[in-house]
Each structure stands twice: as C-alpha cells, then as structure tokens.
Amino acid sequence: MSSIHPLPPQLINQIAAGEVIERPASVVKELVENSLDAGASSLRVDLEQGGVKLIRVTDDGSGLGPEDLPLAVARHATSKIASLADLDAVSSLGFRGEALPSIASVSRFTITSRRPCDGHGWRLTCDGSDSHDPLQPAAHDVGTSVEVRDLFYNVPARRKFLRTEKTELGHIDQLLIRFALACSQLRLRLTHNGRTSLDLPAADAPLAAERLRRLLGDDFLAHALPVDEVAVGLRLHGLVASPDFARSQGDMQFFYVNGRLVRDKVVAHAVRQAYRDVLHHGRHPAFLLFLELPPRQVDVNVHPAKHEVRFRESRQVHDFIYRALHRRLAEGRRCVPAAADAPAGSGGGEMLPAGAEPAASGPVPGRLPLGVAESRGGYGRDFPAGGHGILGAGILPAGFAFQQPSGEPPPRECPVDTPPLGFAIGQLNGIYILAEAPDGLIIVDMHAAHERIGYERLKQAVHGRTLVRQPLLVPVTVHVSRAEADLAETHAELLQQLGLGVDRLGETALVVRELPALLGAADPEQLLRDVLADLATHGQSERVEAAIDALLAGMACHGAVRANRRLTPAEMNALLRDMERTERADQCNHGRPTWTRVSRRELDALFLRGR
Numbered sequence: 062m063s064s065i066h067p068l069p070p071q072l073i074n075q076i077a078a079g080e081v082i083e084r085p086a087s088v089v090k091e092l093v094e095n096s097l098d099a100g101a102s103s104l105r106v107d108l109e110q111g112g113v114k115l116i117r118v119t120d121d122g123s124g125l126g127p128e129d130l131p132l133a134v135a136r137h138a139t140s141k142i143a144s145l146a147d148l149d150a151v152s153s154l155g156f157r158g159e160a161l162p163s164i165a166s167v168s169r170f171t172i173t174s175r176r177p178c179d180g181h182g183w184r185l186t187c188d189g190s191d192s193h194d195p196l197q198p199a200a201h202d203v204g205t206s207v208e209v210r211d212l213f214y215n216v217p218a219r220r221k222f223l224r225t226e227k228t229e230l231g232h233i234d235q236l237l238i239r240f241a242l243a244c245s246q247l248r249l250r251l252t253h254n255g256r257t258s259l260d261l262p263a264a265d266a267p268l269a270a271e272r273l274r275r276l277l278g279d280d281f282l283a284h285a286l287p288v289d290e291v292a293v294g295l296r297l298h299g300l301v302a303s304p305d306f307a308r309s310q311g312d313m314q315f316f317y318v319n320g321r322l323v324r325d326k327v328v329a330h331a332v333r334q335a336y337r338d339v340l341h342h343g344r345h346p347a348f349l350l351f352l353e354l355p356p357r358q359v360d361v362n363v364h365p366a367k368h369e370v371r372f373r374e375s376r377q378v379h380d381f382i383y384r385a386l387h388r389r390l391a392e393g394r395r396c397v398p399a400a401a402d403a404p405a406g407s408g409g410g411e412m413l414p415a416g417a418e419p420a421a422s423g424p425v426p427g428r429l430p431l432g433v434a435e436s437r438g439g440y441g442r443d444f445p446a447g448g449h450g451i452l453g454a455g456i457l458p459a460g461f462a463f464q465q466p467s468g469e470p471p472p473r474e475c476p477v478d479t480p481p482l483g484f485a486i487g488q489l490n491g492i493y494i495l496a497e498a499p500d501g502l503i504i505v506d507m508h509a510a511h512e513r514i515g516y517e518r519l520k521q522a523v524h525g526r527t528l529v530r531q532p533l534l535v536p537v538t539v540h541v542s543r544a545e546a547d548l549a550e551t552h553a554e555l556l557q558q559l560g561l562g563v564d565r566l567g568e569t570a571l572v573v574r575e576l577p578a579l580l581g582a583a584d585p586e587q588l589l590r591d592v593l594a595d596l597a598t599h600g601q602s603e604r605v606e607a608a609i610d611a612l613l614a615g616m617a618c619h620g621a622v623r624a625n626r627r628l629t630p631a632e633m634n635a636l637l638r639d640m641e642r643t644e645r646a647d648q649c650n651h652g653r654p655t656w657t658r659v660s661r662r663e664l665d666a667l668f669l670r671g672r
C-alpha cells in the first residue's frame with residue numbers, strides 16, 4: 062500500500078486556516094472584509110472573551126441565497142473572481158475563497174443570511190467537521206451574520222498561543238480602527254461581553270474631523286498636514302503629521318493601497334526617506350495615507366492574509382510617494398493666524414485645520430509659511446472627489462474635511478506688509494528671539510532655527526555642487542588618533558565634497574586648509590573633530606546622500622549661533638526672514654520645533670481679558 066495518501070478535506074482547511082487564522086482578530090478581519098465586499102453600510106461586531114468564546118459579525122450587505130450558503134463555506138469557492146484575468150485586476154478585498162471554510166474548520170460556525178429578494182433568511186451550521194447540517198430557515202434582516210464560537214476548540218496547538226482576553230480584544234480594536242479610518246461611511250459598532258465599546262456613526266464626509274478625532278485623537282488632527290498628489294496614474298492622499306508630532310512607536314501609521322491596509326517595504330522606505338531629515342532620531346512619523354492606482358499595477362495575491370502587495374512599478378511608486386511627502390513636509394504649515402487663513406465663505410462648514418490652532422489650549426509649535434510653498438491640497442478645500450471606490454461602497458475616501466475649532470475669534474485684518482513671523486522685539490535669556498506678529502507673539506529658538514537654515518543651505522550647495530570653499534589664512538593643524546587620520550584619508554573625497562580641505566601631515570596629524578564659505582565663523586579644529594566622529598558613526602553603511610546629510614547636519618549645528626550671542630535687531634529680523642524662505646524650517650535638524658506662536662487669544666486668556 063502506498064504511504065502517500067490525499068488529506069481529508071477538513072485537515073486541508075485546517076492547514077489553510079493555519080496561514081490565515083492566527084487569532085480572533087484574523088477572523089474578524091476576514092469577516093469584515095467579506096461584509097465590505099458585500100457592500101455593507103452598517104456593521105456590528107459582538108465578542109465574548111476577547112473573541113475566543115464568540116465572534117459575531119452582522120452586516121446589512123447584499124446577503125446570500127440558500128443555494129449560495131453551502132458554496133460560501135466550500136473551499137476555493139468565491140463570487141469575486143472567475144479567471145486569472147479577474148485576479149489580475151481584482152478590486153475586492155477577498156478573492157481566495159478560503160476564509161469561511163478555514164474559519165469553519167477550526168470553530169463552531171454558523172452563517173445566517175438573507176437577500177433583499179427573499180422573505181426570510183437561511184442558516185447553515187458547521188461544527189468543524191467536513192459536513193454541515195441541512196439549511197434551516199431563519200429570521201434575519203437583509204444582510205449576513207456570521208457566528209464563530211469556541212475558536213480553535215479542535216486545534217489545541219493554536220489555542221495555546223492565544224493571549225489574554227485583553228490582548229486579543231486590543232488586536233481587534235486596532236483592526237476595527239483601521240477599517241473605520243478607510244471606510245468613513247461605515248457605521249461601526251463593537252460590543253464585548255455585552256457592553257458597547259465602540260459606536261461610530263457613519264460620517265457624511267470622507268475623513269470627517271469628528272471621526273478622525275475619535276479614532277486618532279485631537280493631537281494628531283492639530284498636527285495633520287493634508288496631502289493630495291496625482292501623477293503618472295497614481296494618487297496619494299490623506300494626512301501626514303508634522304514631524305513634531307512624531308511618536309516613540311510606529312503605532313499611528315496607516316497606509317492603504319486601493320482601500321486595503323498593507324504593510325509594504327517599498328512604501329515604508331519611501332515614507333522613512335521623506336521624513337529622514339526632519340524627524341528626531343529614533344522617532345516614528347504618524348500618517349494616514351491612501352494610495353490609489355489601477356488594480357493591474359498592483360499584485361495583491363502575495364500573502365494568504367493579504368497584508369502585503371507587490372507593485373509592478375515599485376521604483377515609480379516609491380519615488381512618487383517619497384516626492385509627494387518630502388515636498389509636503391518641506392512646506393510645513395503656514396503660520397498665518399487660524400481665522401485669517403480661512404477662505405471667505407467657508408465658515409460654518411467643515412474645513413481643514415488652518416494655522417494649526419488646536420482645540421486644546423496652550424501654544425503649539427507653529428508652522429512656517431514658505432515663499433516657495435504654493436497651495437496644494439489647499440486649506441479650506443476638500444480634495445477633489447475621486448478614487449474608484451470598491452464595490453461602490455464608499456470604501457475609498459474621496460477627500461476629507463475638518464471642523465473649525467469653535468469659539469475662534471473673527472478674522473483680524475492682517476497688514477499685508479507684515480511678514481508671517483513678524484518683526485523682532487528683542488532677545489530673551491540669550492536663547493530666544495521674540496517677535497511681534499499680526500496675531501500675537503512669535504518665539505524662536507535662535508540656535509535651532511539657525512541650524513536648520515545652515516543645514517538647508519549646505520545641502521543645497523553640496524547636492525547642487527555650488528559649494529564655495531574658503532581657504533584659511535593660516536591652515537590649522539589638528540592632532541588626532543591614527544584611526545581618525547586613516548578615516549580622513551579614506552574619505553578624503555567625501556570631505557572634499559563637504560567643503561573641507563584636509564590633508565594628512567603624518568601618522569596622527571591632519572591639517573585643515575579650507576572650510577565651506579557658509580561656515581565662515583566656525584572653529585576648524587572642532588569642526589573637523591565633529592565630522593570625523595560623525596563619519597566614524599555613520600560610516601559608509603548608509604546611502605551616500607543620507608550619510609552626507611548627516612555630516613552636513615552636524616556641520617550646520619556647529620556653525621549655528623550659540624546661546625548668549627547678542628544679536629542686533631537687524632540680525633534677528635534677517636534670521637526671521639531666512640526662516641520664512643527656508644524649507645523644513647519648522648524643525649531643527651534634530652526634529653525639535655524651531656519656533657512657536659502664542660496667539661493674542663492665548664495671551665488674552667492668560668490675563669482673563671474679554672471674559
């Protein structure tokens with residue numbers, strides 16, 4: 062007798078379940094995806110014991126008829142694709158026809174469904190074995206309920222990996238937030254052990270402020286920069302948090318490709334690159350972004366749980382995302398007073414966050430208006446409706462809108478000739494510059510600001526190959542370790558590129574002959590030591606451009622004004638004007654804010670004025 066034999070169907074399903082159904086949240090994911098594919102506009106998820114005892118997902122979607130129910134739980138049976146060509150252009154969330162049979166093979170499973178054309182619903186029950194009981198008529202509204210009880214009751218190995226009720230619930234919570242962010246028109250309710258833990262009404266506008274506030278918090282909204290870029294058949298839209306909102310974890314990163322939440326290396330790299338220069342070391346950016354592209358341009362059949370995708374033109378997608386975000390972050394946020402920034406006639410309705418005036422009180426780091434910035438994804442303007450939407454269920458948000466903070470003072474006339482950062486009044490504690498702006502007080506950290514300006518200039522000069530070197534009148538000899546001298550020699554070309562003319566004098570001595578003219582006042586010895594130390598840390602491991610930028614950042618820091626340098630009013634104003642012209646001037650090279658605004662309103666509040 063042959064030792065090879067076909068596996069029984071239930072075992073095949075259980076093996077398939079091994080790939081897709083890891084924990085209760087994976088069941089919820091598959092069921093919610095099915096509901097969305099069925100065009101549901103309202104969804105209810107009931108859980109008991111973190112989903113281990115019970116998961117019930119009820120939708121008001123298109124439903125299934127009695128002849129379809131047995132097929133729904135049959136392996137490799139799907140209504141979503143019929144051919145390879147369909148798979149190539151698939152726009153539904155599901156397509157593998159594996160989820161329901163997999164789930165049914167590792168739980169006590171019931172599906173009840175009713176189509177609009179039927180007088181009542183039908184119920185099908187499976188108990189983990191191959192067969193299912195005969196269909197039963199059942200009372201049910203139009204739509205579908207799937208009930209999954211005792212998950213993994215017949216797979217002890219999997220059961221062992223389940224965590225506490227709280228942990229499993231946490232995973233499901235996170236998952237539902239991810240769906241809710243992408244499907245603004247979806248009403249979503251979650252109960253756990255009989256108590257409602259989430260009740261989100263459908264939003265009337267995509268990415269409506271109230272919904273975002275509940276899902277992501279006020280703080281994210283206050284720091285959100287709108288993005289909307291279209292190029293080469295790709296569209297990227299959504300929100301990126303300004304770098305000063307960066308988090309210690311990557312827990313607020315939502316990226317959807319054609320409405321599907323994915324983790325993708327190409328995307329992650331492009332985003333990281335875009336934030337590279339403005340993020341405090343070790344911090345993680347926050348964003349909610351939607352990439353839309355023709356389904357044929359992206360392969361979603363990469364991972365059984367469909368967490369990953371593959372782009373046909375991954376280089377193009379990478380560069381598109383990188384450029385869009387890089388530019389957006391370079392623009393930063395305008396500092397024009399919140400109310401004054403609102404376009405006429407937009408009052409009353411929902412609008413984008415102008416001027417970063419958070420609902421919470423207290424000054425926040427401001428944002429700079431840039432001479433180079435043109436209106437993009439404009440303030441007070443909804444994104445153009447677009448996106449192809451999945452199954453017409455409004456899964457892809459077409460735009461978004463924000464609530465204007467209430468109680469905002471009426472727009473103040475802004476004299477046209479007052480620059481956004483105002484005019485310097487004086488210096489405080491040798492560290493800060495105070496300036497009078499049309500709407501209150503601007504406070505600038507002069508070292509941080511100067512550092513950023515220096516850095517941006519150096520970058521431009523070095524990358525644009527227009528760096529001017531200045532020979533030192535008296536070359537400076539610097540005694541270093543042999544390793545440092547070797548390092549300088551190995552990287553002579555790089556140092557040259559950075560504008561540092563350095564020669565080796567002996568085993569342990571270097572001589573600095575030239576500095577970048579931009580750093581005229583810098584101490585050559587200290588600068589060289591800093592650059593060598595940076596070079597030792599960054600080495601050649603990073604990409605050359607990133608490595609150069611890191612070195613330039615160090616040089617800029619070195620060249621920036623130190624605390625306690627008295628600046629003349631003319632120097633202070635020059636710095637303010639430079640900031641207005643410089644990209645990424647909202648943050649210093651380490652990602653800290655360079656300036657903040659205390660509005661008239663906040664000042665008035667401090668003195669209880671107008672109460």
Ligand SMILES: Nc1ncnc2c1ncn2[C@@H]1O[C@H](COP(=O)(O)OP(=O)(O)O)[C@@H](O)[C@H]1O
Pocket residue numbers: 091095096099120122123124125132133134138139140141154155156157158159160161162204205
């Ligand atoms: N909530 C639902 N509403 C309507 N039809 C559903 C629902 N859930 C599943 N189905 C039907 O059952 C089929 C099988 O579902 P599933 O096993 O998840 O595979 P897939 O989603 O990959 O097609 C689907 O193709 C769909 O026709």
Ligand SMILES: [Mg+2]
Pocket residue numbers: 091094095154155156158160161
């Ligand atoms: Mg499915």
